[in-house]
Amino acid sequence: MTFRIAPSILSADFSQLGEEVGAVIAAGADLIHFDVMDNHFVPNLTIGPMVCEAVRPHSKRVDGSKIPIDVHLMVKPVDRIVPDFAKAGADIISFHPEASDHIDRTLALIRENGCKAGLVFNPATPLSYLDHVMDKVDLILIMSVNPGFGGQKFIPSALAKLAEAKKRITAEVAKSGREIWLEVDGGVKTENIADIARAGADTFVAGSAIFGQADYLATISAMRGELAKARV
Ligand code: DX5
Numbered sequence: 477m478t479f480r481i482a483p484s485i486l487s488a489d490f491s492q493l494g495e496e497v498g499a500v501i502a503a504g505a506d507l508i509h510f511d512v513m514d515n516h517f518v519p520n521l522t523i524g525p526m527v528c529e530a531v532r533p534h535s536k537r538v539d540g541s542k543i544p545i546d547v548h549l550m551v552k553p554v555d556r557i558v559p560d561f562a563k564a565g566a567d568i569i570s571f572h573p574e575a576s577d578h579i580d581r582t583l584a585l586i587r588e589n590g591c592k593a594g595l596v597f598n599p600a601t602p603l604s605y606l607d608h609v610m611d612k613v614d615l616i617l618i619m620s621v622n623p624g625f626g627g628q629k630f631i632p633s634a635l636a637k638l639a640e641a642k643k644r645i646t647a648e649v650a651k652s653g654r655e656i657w658l659e660v661d662g663g664v665k666t667e668n669i670a671d672i673a674r675a676g677a678d679t680f681v682a683g684s685a686i687f688g689q690a691d692y693l694a695t696i697s698a699m700r701g702e703l704a705k706a707r708v
């Protein structure tokens with residue numbers, strides 16, 4: 477089982493975003509989570525492809541190896557902006573099913589643009605959206621808060637939903653042998669990360685829990701320590 481930690485730059489210091497990205501990578505980040513909000517699908521406004529392009533050269537380790545940029549689109553409509561993010565350096569692009577009129581088409585579009593495709597589930601959104609598209613999904617993202625803001629409290633019902641999503645992934649892997657990541661986003665902290673891992677998540681977004689601490693290395697190391705406990 478590979479666990480990945482994805483700091484959300486939503487809680488970073490935007491006046492020095494490049495340095496912040498470098499700092500969390502030096503502290504052990506596996507992905508950079510990039511939250512895109514449009515003040516329409518969600519009640520907040522953040523960053524777009526230009527910022528993704530600016531972050532891209534910073535999203536690598538000191539040895540030059542690339543750290544994937546994990547773009548979480550909270551925008552409606554979705555399709556128009558997908559190629560722009562692919563060109564700007566996104567590696568994974570995820571969207572909410574409610575934000576696309578043609579989910580199958582949007583998933584295909586993301587892959588055609590050379591990125592991994594993810595589907596995101598709000599707390600009240602049913603997993604049945606996966607029924608006919610599992611073969612087109614590379615990542616399932618379970619929201620454990622209502623999207624729009626960092627620093628919210630983890631909604632406990634996300635644990636059962638993660639377990640249900642994990643079952644679907646296990647069935648798909650048995651059928652196709654293809655890997656699908658199970659990501660969780662919202663209110664993830666050192667204190668609850670082990671329980672979340674036990675529910676089936678393998679990829680953990682954490683914004684305020686990492687950027688809200690002075691020592692990113694200590695925080696990410698503590699999270700890894702907890703994840704090691706969940707493994708046994
Ligand atoms: C919320 C965003 C999250 C957010 C998480 O809409 O999708 O990625 O940054 O922040 P924390 O970890 O502080 O809950």
Ligand code: ZN
Nearest residue numbers: 511548661681
């Ligand atoms: Zn997010």
